[in-house]
Amino acid sequence: xxxxxxxxxxxxxxxxxxxxxxxxxxxxxxxxxxxxxxxxxxxxxxxxxxxxxxxxxxxxxxxxxxxxxxxxxxxxxxxxxxxxxxxxxxxxxxxxxxxxxxxxxxxxxxxxxxxxxxxxxxxxxxxxxxxxxxxxxxxxxxxxxxxxxxxxxxxxxxxxxxxxxxxxxxxxxxxxxxxxxxxxxxxxxxxxxxxxxxxxxxxxxxxxxxxxxxxxxxxxxxxxxxxxxxxxxxxxxxxxxxxxxxxxxxxxxxxxxxxxxxxxxxxxxxxxxxxxxxxxxxxxxxxxxxxxxxxxxxxxxxxxxxxxxxxxxxxxxxxxxxxxxxxxxxxxxxxxxxxxxxxxxxxxxxxxxxxxxxxxxxxxxxxxxxxxxxxxxxxxxxxxxxxxxxxxxx
Amino acid sequence: xxxxxxxxxxxxxxxxxxxxxxxxxxxxxxxxxxxxxxxxxxxxxxxxxxxxxxxxxxxxxxxxxxxxxxxxxxxxxxxxxxxxxxxxxxxxxxxxxxxxxxxxxxxxxxxxxxxxxxxxxxxxxxxxxxxxxxxxxxxxxxxxxxxxxxxxxxxxxxxxxxxxxxxxxxxxxxxxxxxxxxxxxxxxxxxxxxxxxxxxxxxxxxxxxxxxxxxxxxxxxxxxxxxxxxxxxxxxxxxxxxxxxxxxxxxxxxxxxxxxxxxxxxxxxxxxxxxxxxxxxxxxxxxxxxxxxxxxxxxxxxxxxxxxxxxxxxxxxxxxxxxxxxxxxxxxxxxxxxxxxxxxxxxxxxxxxxxxxxxxxxxxxxxxxxxxxxxxxxxxxxxxxxxxxxxxxxxxxxxxxxxxxxxxxxxxxxxxxxxxxxxxxxxxxxxxxxxxxxxxxxxxxxxxxxxxxxxxxxxxxxxxxxxxxxxxxxxxxxxxxxxxxxxxxxxxxxxxxxxxxxxxxxxxxxxxxxxxxxxxxxxxxxxxxxxxxxxxxxxxxxxxxxxxxxxxxxxxxxxxxxxxxxxxxxxxxxxxxxxxxxxxxxxxxxxxxxxx
Ligand SMILES: Cc1cc2nc3c(=O)[nH]c(=O)nc-3n(C[C@H](O)[C@H](O)[C@H](O)COP(=O)(O)O)c2cc1C
Ligand code: SF4
Ligand code: SF4
Ligand code: SF4
Ligand code: SF4
Ligand code: FES
Numbered sequence: 001x002x003x004x005x006x007x008x009x010x011x012x013x014x015x016x017x018x019x020x021x022x023x024x025x026x027x028x029x030x031x032x033x034x035x036x037x038x039x040x041x042x043x044x045x046x047x048x049x050x051x052x053x054x055x056x057x058x059x060x061x062x063x064x065x066x067x068x069x070x071x072x073x074x075x076x077x078x079x080x081x082x083x084x085x086x087x088x089x090x091x092x093x094x095x096x097x098x099x100x101x102x103x104x105x106x107x108x109x110x111x112x113x114x115x116x117x118x119x120x121x122x123x124x125x126x127x128x129x130x131x132x133x134x135x136x137x138x139x140x141x142x143x144x145x146x147x148x149x150x151x152x153x154x155x156x157x158x159x160x161x162x163x164x165x166x167x168x169x170x171x172x173x174x175x176x177x178x179x180x181x182x183x184x185x186x187x188x189x190x191x192x193x194x195x196x197x198x199x200x201x202x203x204x205x206x207x208x209x210x211x212x213x214x215x216x217x218x219x220x221x222x223x224x225x226x227x228x229x230x231x232x233x234x235x236x237x238x239x240x241x242x243x244x245x246x247x248x249x250x251x252x253x254x255x256x257x258x259x260x261x262x263x264x265x266x267x268x269x270x271x272x273x274x275x276x277x278x279x280x281x282x283x284x285x286x287x288x289x290x291x292x293x294x295x296x297x298x299x300x301x302x303x304x305x306x307x308x309x310x311x312x313x314x315x316x317x318x319x320x321x322x323x324x325x326x327x328x329x330x331x332x333x334x335x336x337x338x339x340x341x342x343x344x345x346x347x348x349x350x351x352x353x354x355x356x357x358x359x360x361x362x363x364x365x366x367x368x369x370x371x372x373x374x375x376x377x378x379x380x381x382x383x384x385x386x387x388x389x390x391x392x393x394x
Numbered sequence: 395x396x397x398x399x400x401x402x403x404x405x406x407x408x409x410x411x412x413x414x415x416x417x418x419x420x421x422x423x424x425x426x427x428x429x430x431x432x433x434x435x436x437x438x439x440x441x442x443x444x445x446x447x448x449x450x451x452x453x454x455x456x457x458x459x460x461x462x463x464x465x466x467x468x469x470x471x472x473x474x475x476x477x478x479x480x481x482x483x484x485x486x487x488x489x490x491x492x493x494x495x496x497x498x499x500x501x502x503x504x505x506x507x508x509x510x511x512x513x514x515x516x517x518x519x520x521x522x523x524x525x526x527x528x529x530x531x532x533x534x535x536x537x538x539x540x541x542x543x544x545x546x547x548x549x550x551x552x553x554x555x556x557x558x559x560x561x562x563x564x565x566x567x568x569x570x571x572x573x574x575x576x577x578x579x580x581x582x583x584x585x586x587x588x589x590x591x592x593x594x595x596x597x598x599x600x601x602x603x604x605x606x607x608x609x610x611x612x613x614x615x616x617x618x619x620x621x622x623x624x625x626x627x628x629x630x631x632x633x634x635x636x637x638x639x640x641x642x643x644x645x646x647x648x649x650x651x652x653x654x655x656x657x658x659x660x661x662x663x664x665x666x667x668x669x670x671x672x673x674x675x676x677x678x679x680x681x682x683x684x685x686x687x688x689x690x691x692x693x694x695x696x697x698x699x700x701x702x703x704x705x706x707x708x709x710x711x712x713x714x715x716x717x718x719x720x721x722x723x724x725x726x727x728x729x730x731x732x733x734x735x736x737x738x739x740x741x742x743x744x745x746x747x748x749x750x751x752x753x754x755x756x757x758x759x760x761x762x763x764x765x766x767x768x769x770x771x772x773x774x775x776x777x778x779x780x781x782x783x784x785x786x787x788x789x790x791x792x793x794x795x796x797x798x799x800x801x802x803x804x805x806x807x808x809x810x811x812x813x814x815x816x817x818x819x820x821x822x823x824x825x826x827x828x829x830x831x832x833x834x835x836x837x838x839x840x841x842x843x844x845x846x847x848x849x850x851x852x853x854x855x856x857x858x859x860x861x862x863x864x865x866x867x868x869x870x871x872x873x874x875x876x877x878x879x880x881x882x883x884x885x886x887x888x889x890x891x892x893x894x895x896x897x898x899x900x901x902x903x904x905x906x907x908x909x910x911x912x913x914x915x916x917x918x919x920x921x922x923x924x925x926x927x928x929x930x931x932x933x934x935x936x937x938x939x940x941x942x943x944x945x946x947x948x949x950x951x952x953x954x955x956x957x958x959x960x961x962x963x964x965x966x967x968x969x970x971x972x973x974x975x976x977x978x979x980x981x982x983x984x985x986x987x988x989x990x
Binding site for chain 1: 438439440441442443444446453454455457460461462475478479482483486487489490519520521523546547549565566568569570571572573
């Protein structure tokens with residue numbers, strides 16, 4: 001089975017979309033149940049955050065009883081260094097629009113929104129043109145589905161689904177309590193499917209080629225391909241579509257500069273993997289090798305030996321301290337304490353054992369924070385501090 | 395009703411209604427889970443996280459206040475993981491908090507302090523963040539002090555101001571470590587739509603929002619032998635004060651309160667209930683006059699519905715939010731301000747005192763009354779009509795400072811001249827009370843008969859529904875009121891400004907056509923006022939209301955126009971309701987204000 005963990009390129013996402021009209025008209029004539037089954041058997045998991053099975057997500061919203069439902073495309077793309085959703089929306093927008101309309105058909109929604117990151121305002125004219133063309137075709141085939149763009153406010157936390165709803169409702173972008181979940185109570189308190197741009201683009205592939213084509217990519221628990229934003233100490237930064245399940249060692253062979261000491265998988269809210277773990281780490285949702293998941297961007301940042309891991313962590317914590325919405329205690333105060341804490345240790349104002357106290361604090365944040373932001377600070381914090389403890393102290 | 399579900403809490407099986415949160419389920423079974431951002435009056439926020447509990451099988455902990463129980467759930471409220479996490483959270487809150495308890499107004503009645511003492515947080519392991527923060531204290535309002543260094547960002551105040559009051563004076567600004575509770579453009583509290591109602595104070599778990607207290611000023615006045623210090627007590631104080639001094643909610647402590655005030659050294663202890671009765675005479679007459687002008691004279695200048703004006707929080711609210719409706723307000727001052735104006739005129743004359751030497755103090759369930767007493771127009775006696783306004787809480791502090799064992803006090807009576815009241819005056823303290831008192835008198839004035847409600851109890855205007863309606867049909871009126879024959883007097887009662895908003899909007903849209911409306915800024919009326927004992931809850935307010943109505947039932951006189959001191963003041967001083975002297979001393983004007 002080792003062969004499974006090799007790096008394999010794929011090319012689905014950006015492949016031509018000229019046949020979107022056909023894909024749309026064919027699929028809205030299939031029954032919601034059939035489409036849900038197709039998605040479930042593809043084992044597609046969300047590409048925006050927690051990796052929730054997309055078929056199940058649509059199923060739950062389809063089962064919710066309500067006159068009004070919504071489909072929302074999450075294009076807030078706030079993770080520093082990632083821009084794959086932007087690429088999808090500018091290169092293959094019709095895939096996303098088609099997927100949204102099929103989702104509307106499946107769950108019984110007549111309205112869709114694209115929550116577009118504020119900084120992506122320049123995409124708006126082209127996207128609106130595409131939407132115009134798309135809706136024109138919908139009318140032709142008698143499909144009642146409208147798509148509107150909602151411009152985001154620029155805060156990272158607004159990418160969190162419930163904060164995103166709040167922000168769309170004109171309120172302060174603060175995450176809500178869960179339950180209730182969006183599938184029963186989302187935007188405007190109505191059943192809502194919210195998916196990442198890339199997730200929607202993958203559903204297009206599935207609806208076009210069938211679940212098997214997708215399922216055959218990747219490994220168990222981590223099916224299909226995924227866009228990765230490669231950055232840091234690499235000779236070839238950029239966006240790459242790769243099959244899930246590759247080992248990190250393979251990845252570093254391909255993208256490293258020969259001196260890679262660690263890779264941050266999944267951006268600020270992901271994990272840092274040190275060199276000694278490269279070969280035992282697979283990139284996927286629930287690998288046999290590790291439990292690494294792929295938060296938001298599929299961001300892969302490579303660090304070579306010239307990098308101070310203290311500075312890396314310092315940067316991440318700075319980011320979280322600012323981007324926490326500030327409502328819940330563990331995240332708001334915890335981020336401040338972690339940041340001030342590592343600085344104090346570095347300066348010798350606190351002894352090295354203080355790092356252990358901070359590790360326990362990070363764990364508490366993971367257990368008790370209200371949303372994914374605060375819960376995931378421990379990922380980078382603990383993986384960096386545990387693997388590079390000396391760099392934190394000296 | 396849906397079938398009950400079973401869960402276990404700390405191993406004990408409990409059966410509960412579906413939809414019950416873990417917190418409620420625990421409370422029902424006698425398990426206490428600490429909370430900070432949770433409040434019974436407000437929607438759930440789930441942001442402080444001190445209520446986290448463990449659900450067996452789940453890695454992450456769960457906020458008990460925000461999570462509904464599910465069949466078969468096994469909840470642990472005191473596992474090692476829970477305790478460690480909770481302790482961390484309290485430590486974090488304290489690291490950001492200016493924990494200067496001995497110098498804090500809330501020392502001894504602070505939810506954060508209580509939690510810290512339960513968890514015995516004796517060390518400061520985490521870095522103290524306070525020195526890095528630019529916390530500010532806003533002392534510009536005559537009613538409220540807002541000290542950001544004591545704020546734990548639970549947003550109870552924000553939710554209170556939005557959900558109960560619909561004012562939205564307080565908001566959350568900024569994010570991350572900069573996140574804070576503030577006002578429109580970070581202006582001071584006296585410079586925004588804030589109505590000074592004090593509900594945010596009542597709902598704040600810490601010392602971040604407190605009333606501006608005037609305790610020392612009053613002690614100084616009492617100590618000054620050249621001064622004659624007169625005190626009045628509002629109707630709702632007598633059913634709240636006990637809570638601060640060891641009694642259960644709903645205890646009536648009128649006589650003990652009078653005795654305590656005498657012991658504190660006030661020269662005269664009199665009753666705002668007296669001017670409440672007087673308000674009924676003035677406001678009732680004003681209503682009937684307005685009805686006549688509208689129904690008979692067809693005077694377009696005169697506006698209906700007429701709205702009551704005894705709640706200064708409501709007054710400031712309408713001045714900001716519906717400035718085009720100020721003509722609808724009764725011109726009557728609040729009972730507090732009527733009392734103040736009379737203390738330095740009528741009372742001074744009768745007692746042969748120099749009004750300049752009189753210090754007039756009032757004990758109020760209210761923080762908006764502090765602002766009201768401070769309004770520039772409230773100088774009709776030639777002096778500041780009310781010098782100091784103390785809340786129920788401040789009075790309790792003075793009683794404790796004076797070393798008075800409140801429980802042991804013998805009941806005493808109010809001093810004469812402005813100390814007599816009827817049951818009608820007392821019920822001013824509850825939502826619907828002003829309406830009920832007004833109807834008891836107005837109906838009798840017009841028909842010569844009692845209001846057609848059993849035992850004078852006008853049930854439709856009682857209770858805690860946000861908006862209540864009642865109508866009274868006038869039949870066989872006395873000759874001079876013949877024009878009212880057959881008129882159905884339509885009344886409404888709203889308490890909590892969010893309900894006031896509903897009623898005002900319905901008037902504006904033409905959806906409703908009332909004649910007379912009672913508005914009270916605070917939930918439950920004055921008994922739930924912003925100056926009343928903390929905590930407050932629907933249950934506590936219900937008990938206070940029961941006490942108010944019991945007080946009413948126990949009074950020999952229950953109609954304002956029968957108050958002998960009211961009869962006397964019209965005979966000796968005021969002449970008649972809406973007379974010239976009344977106009978000068980008991981009525982006022984309003985000011986349109988900006989809406990931010
Ligand atoms: C702090 C935070 C930021 C997030 N930002 C994004 C984002 O920018 N884009 C996105 O698609 N999902 C983001 N998510 C994940 C969303 O909450 C949500 O899970 C996702 O949109 C669901 O789509 P999926 O099932 O297609 O992955 C974020 C989550 C958190 C906790
Ligand atoms: S975890 Fe952080 S971002 Fe999430 S709700 Fe709490 S404070 Fe806000
Ligand atoms: S708010 Fe509470 S904990 Fe803070 S200083 Fe005051 S009494 Fe102490
Ligand atoms: S006093 Fe009343 S109006 Fe003012 S901020 Fe507090 S709750 Fe809002
Ligand atoms: S002022 Fe009081 S109620 Fe408001 S957030 Fe701060 S601590 Fe909570
Ligand atoms: S009381 Fe539950 S989170 Fe604050």
